[in-house]
Amino acid sequence: MSNYVLAIDASKQPLSPCHPSVARKLLNQGRALVYRKYPFTIIITKTVENPNPEPIQIKLDPGSKTTGIALVQGNKLLWGAELTHRGQGIKASLESRRSLRRSRKNRHTRYRQARFLNRTRHKGWLAPSLQHRVETTWTWVKKLMKFAPIKGIDQELVRFDLQQLENPEISGVEYQQGELAGYEVREYLLNKWERKCAYCGIENVCLQVEHIHPKAKGGSNRVSNLCLACEKCNIKKGTKNIEQFLAKKPDVLKRILSQAKRPLQDATAVNSTRWTLFNRLKETGLPVSTGSGGLTKFNRTRLNLPKTHWLDAACVGQVESLEVLTRKPLLIKATGHGTRQMCRTDKFGFPSRYVPRLKFVKGFQTGDIVRAIVTSGKKIGTYIGRVAVRTTGSFNISLKETLVQGISHKYCSLIHRKDGYLYAT
Ligand SMILES: [Zn+2]
Numbered sequence: 001m002s003n004y005v006l007a008i009d010a011s012k013q014p015l016s017p018c019h020p021s022v023a024r025k026l027l028n029q030g031r032a033l034v035y036r037k038y039p040f041t042i043i044i045t046k047t048v049e050n051p052n053p054e055p056i057q058i059k060l061d062p063g064s065k066t067t068g069i070a071l072v073q074g075n076k077l078l079w080g081a082e083l084t085h086r087g088q089g090i091k092a093s094l095e096s097r098r099s100l101r102r103s104r105k106n107r108h109t110r111y112r113q114a115r116f117l118n119r120t121r122h123k124g125w126l127a128p129s130l131q132h133r134v135e136t137t138w139t140w141v142k143k144l145m146k147f148a149p150i151k152g153i154d155q156e157l158v159r160f161d162l163q164q165l166e167n168p169e170i171s172g173v174e175y176q177q178g179e180l181a182g183y184e185v186r187e188y189l190l191n192k193w194e195r196k197c198a199y200c201g202i203e204n205v206c207l208q209v210e211h212i213h214p215k216a217k218g219g220s221n222r223v224s225n226l227c228l229a230c231e232k233c234n235i236k237k238g239t240k241n242i243e244q245f246l247a248k249k250p251d252v253l254k255r256i257l258s259q260a261k262r263p264l265q266d267a268t269a270v271n272s273t274r275w276t277l278f279n280r281l282k283e284t285g286l287p288v289s290t291g292s293g294g295l296t297k298f299n300r301t302r303l304n305l306p307k308t309h310w311l312d313a314a315c316v317g318q319v320e321s322l323e324v325l326t327r328k329p330l331l332i333k334a335t336g337h338g339t340r341q342m343c344r345t346d347k348f349g350f351p352s353r354y355v356p357r358l359k360f361v362k363g364f365q366t367g368d369i370v371r372a373i374v375t376s377g378k379k380i381g382t383y384i385g386r387v388a389v390r391t392t393g394s395f396n397i398s399l400k401e402t403l404v405q406g407i408s409h410k411y412c413s414l415i416h417r418k419d420g421y422l423y424a425t
Pocket of ligand 1: 197198199200201202229230231232233234
Protein backbone atom coordinates (compact mmCIF):
# COMPACT_ATOMS: atom_id res chain seq x y z
CA MET A 1 0.00 0.00 0.00
CA SER A 2 1.50 3.25 -1.04
CA ASN A 3 0.52 6.77 -0.11
CA TYR A 4 -2.85 8.12 -1.16
CA VAL A 5 -2.69 10.29 -4.27
CA LEU A 6 -3.04 14.02 -3.77
CA ALA A 7 -5.54 15.65 -6.10
CA ILE A 8 -6.48 19.10 -7.29
CA ASP A 9 -9.22 20.19 -9.68
CA ALA A 10 -8.87 22.20 -12.89
CA SER A 11 -8.91 25.50 -10.98
CA LYS A 12 -6.25 24.08 -8.65
CA GLN A 13 -8.41 23.79 -5.55
CA PRO A 14 -7.20 20.95 -3.34
CA LEU A 15 -9.52 17.93 -3.20
CA SER A 16 -9.58 14.95 -0.89
CA PRO A 17 -6.64 12.60 -1.59
CA CYS A 18 -7.79 9.46 -3.38
CA HIS A 19 -6.82 5.80 -3.22
CA PRO A 20 -4.11 4.85 -5.75
CA SER A 21 -6.55 2.54 -7.59
CA VAL A 22 -9.07 5.37 -7.98
CA ALA A 23 -6.33 7.64 -9.28
CA ARG A 24 -5.25 4.98 -11.78
CA LYS A 25 -8.83 4.66 -13.02
CA LEU A 26 -9.20 8.42 -13.42
CA LEU A 27 -5.90 8.61 -15.29
CA ASN A 28 -6.82 5.72 -17.61
CA GLN A 29 -10.21 7.25 -18.40
CA GLY A 30 -8.56 10.58 -19.20
CA ARG A 31 -10.50 12.35 -16.45
CA ALA A 32 -7.27 13.32 -14.72
CA LEU A 33 -3.65 14.02 -15.60
CA VAL A 34 -0.45 13.73 -13.63
CA TYR A 35 0.27 17.16 -12.22
CA ARG A 36 3.43 16.37 -10.27
CA LYS A 37 5.48 13.28 -9.80
CA TYR A 38 6.80 14.13 -6.31
CA PRO A 39 4.66 14.29 -4.21
CA PHE A 40 2.43 12.35 -6.61
CA THR A 41 -0.46 14.66 -7.47
CA ILE A 42 -3.15 14.41 -10.13
CA ILE A 43 -5.18 17.21 -11.64
CA ILE A 44 -8.83 16.55 -12.48
CA THR A 45 -9.64 17.95 -15.91
CA LYS A 46 -12.90 19.55 -14.71
CA THR A 47 -13.56 22.21 -12.09
CA VAL A 48 -15.44 20.77 -9.14
CA GLU A 49 -18.23 23.06 -7.91
CA ASN A 50 -18.19 23.40 -4.11
CA PRO A 51 -15.80 20.49 -3.53
CA ASN A 52 -16.06 20.72 0.28
CA PRO A 53 -13.51 17.99 1.04
CA GLU A 54 -13.21 16.55 4.54
CA PRO A 55 -10.52 18.59 6.31
CA ILE A 56 -7.03 17.17 6.74
CA GLN A 57 -4.67 17.67 9.63
CA ILE A 58 -0.94 17.87 8.88
CA LYS A 59 1.20 16.41 11.65
CA LEU A 60 4.87 17.08 12.16
CA ASP A 61 7.50 15.41 14.27
CA PRO A 62 10.58 17.63 13.86
CA GLY A 63 13.83 15.75 14.36
CA SER A 64 17.46 16.77 14.16
CA LYS A 65 18.23 14.59 11.15
CA THR A 66 14.78 13.58 9.91
CA THR A 67 11.37 15.18 10.22
CA GLY A 68 8.27 13.02 10.00
CA ILE A 69 5.24 14.37 8.13
CA ALA A 70 1.79 12.81 8.09
CA LEU A 71 -1.57 13.76 6.58
CA VAL A 72 -4.47 12.55 8.67
CA GLN A 73 -8.14 12.83 7.68
CA GLY A 74 -10.38 12.18 10.67
CA ASN A 75 -8.70 9.07 12.05
CA LYS A 76 -7.31 7.88 8.71
CA LEU A 77 -3.60 8.18 7.98
CA LEU A 78 -3.54 8.79 4.23
CA TRP A 79 -0.08 10.08 3.45
CA GLY A 80 3.31 10.00 5.11
CA ALA A 81 6.78 11.31 4.39
CA GLU A 82 10.19 11.45 5.96
CA LEU A 83 12.18 14.56 5.26
CA THR A 84 15.94 14.15 5.73
CA HIS A 85 17.79 17.37 6.41
CA ARG A 86 21.27 18.29 5.28
CA GLY A 87 22.53 20.04 8.42
CA GLN A 88 25.98 18.44 8.34
CA GLY A 89 26.43 19.22 4.65
CA ILE A 90 25.71 22.90 5.24
CA LYS A 91 28.16 23.04 8.10
CA ALA A 92 30.87 21.37 6.03
CA SER A 93 30.48 23.64 3.04
CA LEU A 94 30.46 26.79 5.19
CA GLU A 95 33.64 25.62 6.87
CA SER A 96 35.23 24.91 3.51
CA ARG A 97 34.26 28.38 2.28
CA ARG A 98 35.71 29.92 5.40
CA SER A 99 39.05 28.19 5.02
CA LEU A 100 39.28 29.04 1.32
CA ARG A 101 38.64 32.71 2.06
CA ARG A 102 41.13 32.72 4.88
CA SER A 103 43.91 31.30 2.74
CA ARG A 104 43.04 33.66 -0.13
CA LYS A 105 43.32 36.68 2.13
CA ASN A 106 46.76 35.60 3.26
CA ARG A 107 48.01 35.37 -0.29
CA HIS A 108 49.33 38.19 -2.41
CA THR A 109 46.08 40.10 -2.92
CA ARG A 110 44.89 43.69 -2.65
CA TYR A 111 44.74 45.35 0.74
CA ARG A 112 41.63 44.52 2.68
CA GLN A 113 40.69 46.62 5.64
CA ALA A 114 40.54 44.74 8.90
CA ARG A 115 36.96 43.87 9.76
CA PHE A 116 36.04 42.98 13.29
CA LEU A 117 33.35 43.65 15.83
CA ASN A 118 31.04 44.82 13.08
CA ARG A 119 28.85 41.76 12.87
CA THR A 120 25.49 41.59 14.55
CA ARG A 121 23.05 38.76 14.88
CA HIS A 122 19.34 39.44 14.96
CA LYS A 123 17.22 38.20 17.82
CA GLY A 124 16.29 34.59 17.36
CA TRP A 125 19.27 33.89 15.12
CA LEU A 126 19.84 30.22 14.44
CA ALA A 127 22.91 28.54 12.96
CA PRO A 128 22.43 28.04 9.20
CA SER A 129 22.23 24.28 9.59
CA LEU A 130 19.39 24.69 12.10
CA GLN A 131 17.62 27.46 10.19
CA HIS A 132 17.61 25.11 7.21
CA ARG A 133 15.57 22.58 9.19
CA VAL A 134 12.92 25.20 9.85
CA GLU A 135 12.92 26.38 6.23
CA THR A 136 12.63 22.96 4.59
CA THR A 137 9.85 21.88 6.94
CA TRP A 138 8.04 25.14 6.25
CA THR A 139 8.49 24.64 2.49
CA TRP A 140 6.89 21.22 2.69
CA VAL A 141 3.97 22.42 4.78
CA LYS A 142 3.31 25.16 2.21
CA LYS A 143 3.69 22.69 -0.67
CA LEU A 144 1.25 20.20 0.84
CA MET A 145 -1.25 22.97 1.60
CA LYS A 146 -1.51 23.54 -2.15
CA PHE A 147 -2.36 19.91 -2.90
CA ALA A 148 -4.46 18.84 0.09
CA PRO A 149 -7.33 20.50 1.99
CA ILE A 150 -5.25 21.09 5.12
CA LYS A 151 -7.20 22.82 7.87
CA GLY A 152 -4.87 22.49 10.86
CA ILE A 153 -1.34 21.69 12.00
CA ASP A 154 -0.16 19.46 14.86
CA GLN A 155 3.46 19.81 15.88
CA GLU A 156 5.49 18.03 18.50
CA LEU A 157 6.93 20.99 20.35
CA VAL A 158 8.26 19.72 23.65
CA ARG A 159 9.99 16.53 24.72
CA PHE A 160 7.94 16.27 27.86
CA ASP A 161 5.04 18.26 29.20
CA LEU A 162 5.83 19.87 32.51
CA GLN A 163 2.36 21.38 32.75
CA GLN A 164 1.04 17.85 32.73
CA LEU A 165 3.35 17.01 35.61
CA GLU A 166 2.92 20.30 37.47
CA ASN A 167 6.51 20.74 38.49
CA PRO A 168 7.40 17.15 39.24
CA GLU A 169 10.29 17.77 41.59
CA ILE A 170 8.35 19.90 44.04
CA SER A 171 4.74 18.76 44.01
CA GLY A 172 5.89 15.17 43.96
CA VAL A 173 3.97 13.66 41.09
CA GLU A 174 4.18 9.94 41.46
CA TYR A 175 5.80 7.95 38.69
CA GLN A 176 3.08 5.31 38.63
CA GLN A 177 0.28 7.84 38.59
CA GLY A 178 -1.60 7.36 35.35
CA GLU A 179 -0.20 5.74 32.26
CA LEU A 180 0.38 8.93 30.29
CA ALA A 181 2.20 10.59 33.20
CA GLY A 182 4.57 7.60 33.16
CA TYR A 183 5.55 8.39 29.58
CA GLU A 184 6.06 12.05 30.34
CA VAL A 185 8.20 11.16 33.37
CA ARG A 186 10.31 8.80 31.28
CA GLU A 187 10.94 11.48 28.65
CA TYR A 188 11.74 13.91 31.46
CA LEU A 189 14.23 11.51 33.01
CA LEU A 190 15.85 10.78 29.65
CA ASN A 191 16.55 14.48 29.29
CA LYS A 192 17.56 15.01 32.86
CA TRP A 193 20.06 12.13 32.85
CA GLU A 194 21.17 12.85 29.28
CA ARG A 195 20.14 9.40 28.01
CA LYS A 196 22.97 7.75 29.95
CA CYS A 197 23.13 5.20 32.72
CA ALA A 198 23.60 7.26 35.89
CA TYR A 199 25.97 4.71 37.41
CA CYS A 200 28.29 3.66 34.58
CA GLY A 201 27.55 6.31 31.96
CA ILE A 202 26.82 3.85 29.14
CA GLU A 203 24.84 5.28 26.19
CA ASN A 204 22.61 3.87 23.44
CA VAL A 205 21.26 0.98 25.48
CA CYS A 206 17.83 0.27 26.96
CA LEU A 207 17.60 2.32 30.15
CA GLN A 208 15.38 1.42 33.07
CA VAL A 209 13.81 3.75 35.59
CA GLU A 210 15.69 3.29 38.84
CA HIS A 211 14.85 4.30 42.40
CA ILE A 212 17.88 5.99 43.96
CA HIS A 213 16.65 5.28 47.45
CA PRO A 214 15.26 1.76 46.91
CA LYS A 215 11.52 1.27 47.04
CA ALA A 216 11.93 -1.80 49.22
CA LYS A 217 13.47 0.43 51.87
CA GLY A 218 10.74 3.05 51.72
CA GLY A 219 12.03 5.13 48.79
CA SER A 220 9.34 7.26 47.15
CA ASN A 221 8.11 7.31 43.57
CA ARG A 222 8.87 11.01 43.34
CA VAL A 223 10.77 12.14 40.27
CA SER A 224 13.58 13.46 42.46
CA ASN A 225 14.15 9.88 43.66
CA LEU A 226 14.36 8.47 40.14
CA CYS A 227 17.23 8.06 37.76
CA LEU A 228 18.06 5.91 34.75
CA ALA A 229 20.24 2.82 34.82
CA CYS A 230 21.26 0.16 32.36
CA GLU A 231 20.00 -3.37 33.06
CA LYS A 232 23.37 -4.51 34.37
CA CYS A 233 23.72 -1.72 36.94
CA ASN A 234 20.05 -1.99 37.89
CA ILE A 235 20.41 -5.68 38.74
CA LYS A 236 23.73 -5.11 40.46
CA LYS A 237 22.28 -2.40 42.65
CA GLY A 238 19.14 -4.37 43.46
CA THR A 239 17.74 -3.18 46.76
CA LYS A 240 21.04 -1.85 48.07
CA ASN A 241 21.25 1.67 49.40
CA ILE A 242 23.01 4.01 47.02
CA GLU A 243 25.65 4.88 49.65
CA GLN A 244 26.38 1.19 50.03
CA PHE A 245 26.34 0.50 46.28
CA LEU A 246 28.72 3.34 45.45
CA ALA A 247 30.88 3.06 48.55
CA LYS A 248 34.00 2.76 46.39
CA LYS A 249 33.05 5.57 44.01
CA PRO A 250 32.44 8.64 46.19
CA ASP A 251 32.63 11.10 43.25
CA VAL A 252 29.91 9.25 41.30
CA LEU A 253 27.76 9.17 44.42
CA LYS A 254 28.18 12.89 44.91
CA ARG A 255 27.33 13.65 41.27
CA ILE A 256 24.19 11.50 41.29
CA LEU A 257 22.87 12.91 44.54
CA SER A 258 23.35 16.50 43.42
CA GLN A 259 21.93 15.87 39.93
CA ALA A 260 18.89 14.13 41.39
CA LYS A 261 17.99 17.23 43.39
CA ARG A 262 18.44 19.64 40.49
CA PRO A 263 15.13 20.17 38.64
CA LEU A 264 15.31 20.41 34.87
CA GLN A 265 14.41 23.83 33.53
CA ASP A 266 11.23 24.02 31.52
CA ALA A 267 13.10 25.69 28.70
CA THR A 268 15.29 22.65 28.10
CA ALA A 269 12.21 20.76 26.99
CA VAL A 270 11.87 22.89 23.87
CA ASN A 271 14.80 23.53 21.64
CA SER A 272 15.04 26.80 19.80
CA THR A 273 14.62 25.21 16.37
CA ARG A 274 11.23 23.81 17.33
CA TRP A 275 10.14 27.15 18.73
CA THR A 276 11.14 28.95 15.54
CA LEU A 277 9.28 26.37 13.49
CA PHE A 278 6.22 26.76 15.72
CA ASN A 279 6.19 30.53 15.24
CA ARG A 280 6.72 30.07 11.54
CA LEU A 281 3.85 27.62 11.23
CA LYS A 282 1.51 30.13 12.87
CA GLU A 283 2.12 32.40 9.88
CA THR A 284 0.08 30.02 7.73
CA GLY A 285 -3.05 31.26 9.51
CA LEU A 286 -4.05 27.70 10.32
CA PRO A 287 -4.59 26.64 13.93
CA VAL A 288 -1.36 25.10 15.24
CA SER A 289 -1.69 22.73 18.17
CA THR A 290 1.23 21.16 19.95
CA GLY A 291 1.96 17.91 21.72
CA SER A 292 4.78 16.50 23.76
CA GLY A 293 7.22 13.70 22.99
CA GLY A 294 5.82 11.75 25.92
CA LEU A 295 2.32 11.94 24.46
CA THR A 296 3.57 10.86 21.02
CA LYS A 297 5.30 7.84 22.51
CA PHE A 298 2.23 7.01 24.60
CA ASN A 299 0.01 7.13 21.49
CA ARG A 300 2.43 5.09 19.41
CA THR A 301 2.76 2.38 22.04
CA ARG A 302 -1.01 2.28 22.64
CA LEU A 303 -1.70 1.97 18.91
CA ASN A 304 1.01 -0.67 18.61
CA LEU A 305 2.88 1.01 15.75
CA PRO A 306 6.58 0.56 14.94
CA LYS A 307 8.96 3.42 15.63
CA THR A 308 9.46 5.39 12.43
CA HIS A 309 9.57 9.12 11.92
CA TRP A 310 6.42 9.32 9.82
CA LEU A 311 4.34 7.12 12.15
CA ASP A 312 5.62 9.15 15.08
CA ALA A 313 4.36 12.22 13.26
CA ALA A 314 0.93 10.62 12.87
CA CYS A 315 0.87 10.03 16.66
CA VAL A 316 1.59 13.67 17.56
CA GLY A 317 -1.08 15.39 19.66
CA GLN A 318 -4.43 14.04 20.75
CA VAL A 319 -5.04 10.76 18.91
CA GLU A 320 -8.02 8.59 19.79
CA SER A 321 -7.56 5.94 17.13
CA LEU A 322 -5.65 5.69 13.88
CA GLU A 323 -6.41 3.74 10.73
CA VAL A 324 -3.15 3.37 8.82
CA LEU A 325 -4.05 3.28 5.12
CA THR A 326 -0.52 3.56 3.78
CA ARG A 327 2.65 1.65 4.49
CA LYS A 328 5.14 3.34 2.22
CA PRO A 329 6.12 6.90 3.10
CA LEU A 330 7.67 9.21 0.55
CA LEU A 331 11.36 9.57 1.40
CA ILE A 332 12.53 13.11 0.79
CA LYS A 333 16.15 14.12 1.10
CA ALA A 334 17.25 17.74 1.01
CA THR A 335 20.09 18.10 -1.49
CA GLY A 336 20.40 21.85 -1.81
CA HIS A 337 20.45 23.84 -5.03
CA GLY A 338 24.05 23.42 -6.09
CA THR A 339 26.96 25.72 -5.47
CA ARG A 340 27.94 29.28 -6.33
CA GLN A 341 31.61 28.48 -6.56
CA MET A 342 33.24 30.04 -9.63
CA CYS A 343 35.97 27.45 -9.68
CA ARG A 344 36.77 24.24 -7.92
CA THR A 345 39.89 23.92 -5.84
CA ASP A 346 42.34 21.13 -5.18
CA LYS A 347 42.81 19.84 -1.68
CA PHE A 348 45.25 22.64 -0.86
CA GLY A 349 42.69 25.31 -1.73
CA PHE A 350 44.23 26.35 -5.04
CA PRO A 351 41.97 26.85 -8.04
CA SER A 352 42.12 23.81 -10.27
CA ARG A 353 39.22 23.99 -12.73
CA TYR A 354 36.41 26.31 -13.76
CA VAL A 355 32.74 25.71 -13.20
CA PRO A 356 30.59 26.34 -16.26
CA ARG A 357 28.52 29.52 -15.93
CA LEU A 358 25.39 27.89 -17.29
CA LYS A 359 23.75 25.21 -15.21
CA PHE A 360 21.71 23.92 -18.14
CA VAL A 361 23.12 21.40 -20.59
CA LYS A 362 20.85 20.28 -23.46
CA GLY A 363 17.82 21.35 -21.41
CA PHE A 364 18.78 19.39 -18.29
CA GLN A 365 20.40 20.50 -15.07
CA THR A 366 22.00 18.63 -12.22
CA GLY A 367 19.33 17.45 -9.83
CA ASP A 368 16.62 16.77 -12.42
CA ILE A 369 15.05 13.35 -12.15
CA VAL A 370 15.12 11.69 -15.56
CA ARG A 371 14.23 8.47 -17.26
CA ALA A 372 16.92 7.21 -19.64
CA ILE A 373 16.02 4.48 -22.09
CA VAL A 374 19.31 3.35 -23.60
CA THR A 375 18.79 1.42 -26.82
CA SER A 376 22.33 0.72 -27.96
CA GLY A 377 25.83 0.20 -26.63
CA LYS A 378 27.01 -1.51 -23.46
CA LYS A 379 24.51 0.13 -21.15
CA ILE A 380 21.25 -0.99 -22.73
CA GLY A 381 18.38 -0.66 -20.29
CA THR A 382 16.10 1.80 -18.52
CA TYR A 383 17.40 4.00 -15.75
CA ILE A 384 15.42 6.35 -13.52
CA GLY A 385 17.34 8.62 -11.21
CA ARG A 386 18.92 11.94 -10.44
CA VAL A 387 21.04 13.29 -13.24
CA ALA A 388 24.38 15.09 -12.97
CA VAL A 389 24.98 17.02 -16.19
CA ARG A 390 28.29 17.34 -18.01
CA THR A 391 28.95 19.91 -20.76
CA THR A 392 29.84 17.07 -23.11
CA GLY A 393 26.21 15.95 -23.03
CA SER A 394 27.19 12.63 -21.53
CA PHE A 395 25.48 12.53 -18.14
CA ASN A 396 25.76 10.54 -14.93
CA ILE A 397 22.60 9.13 -13.39
CA SER A 398 22.56 8.11 -9.76
CA LEU A 399 20.21 5.24 -9.07
CA LYS A 400 19.18 3.93 -5.68
CA GLU A 401 22.53 2.28 -4.98
CA THR A 402 24.74 2.68 -8.02
CA LEU A 403 25.92 5.41 -10.34
CA VAL A 404 25.66 4.94 -14.11
CA GLN A 405 28.15 7.07 -15.99
CA GLY A 406 28.26 8.28 -19.56
CA ILE A 407 24.60 8.24 -20.57
CA SER A 408 23.93 10.46 -23.56
CA HIS A 409 21.37 13.25 -23.16
CA LYS A 410 19.62 11.87 -26.24
CA TYR A 411 18.29 8.94 -24.22
CA CYS A 412 17.01 11.07 -21.34
CA SER A 413 13.53 12.41 -20.75
CA LEU A 414 12.53 14.59 -17.85
CA ILE A 415 10.35 13.22 -15.03
CA HIS A 416 10.69 15.92 -12.37
CA ARG A 417 12.47 19.25 -12.47
CA LYS A 418 15.17 19.91 -9.90
CA ASP A 419 13.63 21.34 -6.74
CA GLY A 420 16.38 20.79 -4.19
CA TYR A 421 15.18 17.36 -3.04
CA LEU A 422 15.85 13.76 -3.84
CA TYR A 423 12.97 11.31 -3.66
CA ALA A 424 12.52 7.63 -3.04
CA THR A 425 9.65 5.46 -1.89
ZN1 LIG B 1 25.13 1.16 33.92
